[in-house]
């Protein structure tokens with residue numbers, strides 16, 4: 275939503291309760307929408323952005339509500355004192371649940387959220403201290419500086435102040451260093467790990483973040499309702515929150531408010547109209563929501579928010595607007611020390627990988643020195659990509675050793691190897707297509723900054739964020755993509771996407787660059803430009819190991835070649851020698867290879 279619309283929306287929200295003609299019912303309804311929005315904003319981050327489906331958010335609302343209800347009624351605590359305690363209780367429980375359940379993949383994770391969602395519902399209903407199924411009544415209303423928030427109009431500003439603060443913080447978070455990592459969780463986790471992103475921790479972080487927002491909603495709910503009972507924290511409410519997220523647009527923060535509004539208004543209208551039309555008081559809203567969900571998933575997978583954006587002519591949301599400016603000048607990021615020219619950077623020694631009975635890499639060994647481009651070539655299925663994956667820690671080696679700058683790296687995780695200064699590109703381009711070119715490259719520099727979730731959410735990381743974006747922009751200029759900083763990465767041609775991957779790897783400030791088929795899909799001119807970029811990097815002292823099928827390209831730019839076939843090393847040496855090696859010509863394609871011989 276652009277700035278003018280945001281201001282108009284906030285002004286409308288602020289004015290509504292001040293207008294005496296505004297019906298009390300509207301205020302009550304808006305209060306419920308605000309409370310739901312808080313929960314759904316968390317779900318947008320968790321499910322829409324992070325790809326982790328939870329049916330159990332209502333349980334966290336319940337934890338917040340019961341904690342404050344119990345402490346204020348049984349122990350006489352001030353409601354304001356209970357807020358940090360509510361957040362602690364919810365945060366600790368969410369952390370515990372997250373650490374255990376987020377390891378589950380596929381449908382096991384949503385199933386587990388249903389399981390613990392139900393468990394908490396029954397726990398609330400069976401605890402003596404919580405009044406069993408009757409719940410806790412007589413919860414004290416909130417008051418602020420002597421001003422009572424007992425009425426709907428009184429607590430309205432607090433609810434919406436917190437809901438809008440959550441929108442602001444969440445949008446900040448998603449636009450920051452940790453936010454880029456979070457946006458990589460769905461569909462780019464393996465790639466992100468190769469740039470040092472601890473995806474397992476970020477999953478727990480967004481799980482706790484979503485739970486805390488639900489906990490705040492529960493705290494507010496208890497003091498608004500002045501009573502709590504288990505029913506609003508059951509599984510059906512967990513499902514309803516998910517409805518709201520999907521209908522509003524699970525990937526859009528403002529979609530949380532839209533989804534909550536649509537679902538709650540619709541629910542109310544259905545409850546009004548069904549008895550009049552059908553002479554029944556049955557809860558038909560779930561059926562209507564089910565149908566609505568099917569229609570939305572069929573015709574508007576991204577929910578209703580993108581339609582609202584289009585209607586408002588505000589297609590370019592804030593993220594794009596923010597990216598629309600040139601990244602400001604910023605001091606350069608620190609660089610790691612470089613090895614001296616000729617120093618051995620990578621040593622691969624008798625490395626082996628077996629997939630069951632198949633020996634994909636058979637005791638391969640070679641070296642890469644600083645300021646050298648080494649090509650790993652061989653026919654399809656020779657084991658080149660597997661060798662890459664062994665070096666970068668994506669696959670564990672069956673045996674053998676890889677050393678980087680003299681340090682053994684075999685056995686380390688992809689993340690740990692990236693941290694040491696190994697950057698890579700992928701055989702099949704792995705970008706985040708919905709993110710800008712600049713943001714994709716900034717993800718490559720993840721390890722060069724230490725901005726955390728709190729700084730990201732509060733947007734107190736401006737200087738550090740500027741330095742990251744400036745570095746990303748510098749790397750994009752370096753590889754010739756300076757005109758595309760703000761383009762969506764998915765809109766680039768395949769060749770440009772490959773170059774973007776190189777810029778992203780460079781943003782990590784690597785000592786060794788591993789490029790998997792960088793010239794695949796590039797046009798002749800683009801290949802020439804790529805060769806110029808790689809030669810320039812070599813001149814700057816970078817070590818490069820590349821897998822490539824384009825022999826002309828390989829022969830032109832490499833210093834040294836390693837030829838593989840059926841997992842074994844067939845030959846190695848300077849390109850001219852390899853080009854005329856009868857054993858290579860014979861084995862490479864089962865005879866004289868024109869391309870190799872004349873490349």
Ligand SMILES: Nc1ncnc2c1ncn2[C@@H]1O[C@H](COP(=O)(O)OP(=O)(O)OP(=O)(O)O)[C@@H](O)[C@H]1O
Nearest residue numbers: 629632634652653654655656657658659660661701
């Ligand atoms: N995860 C895996 N499980 C089982 N076999 C695998 C796996 N990954 C690769 N292989 C097999 O290992 C062999 C080497 O594959 P690899 O992808 O490393 O070859 P490549 O030289 O990179 O081929 P290309 O040039 O076609 O990419 C192939 O026979 C392949 O089928």
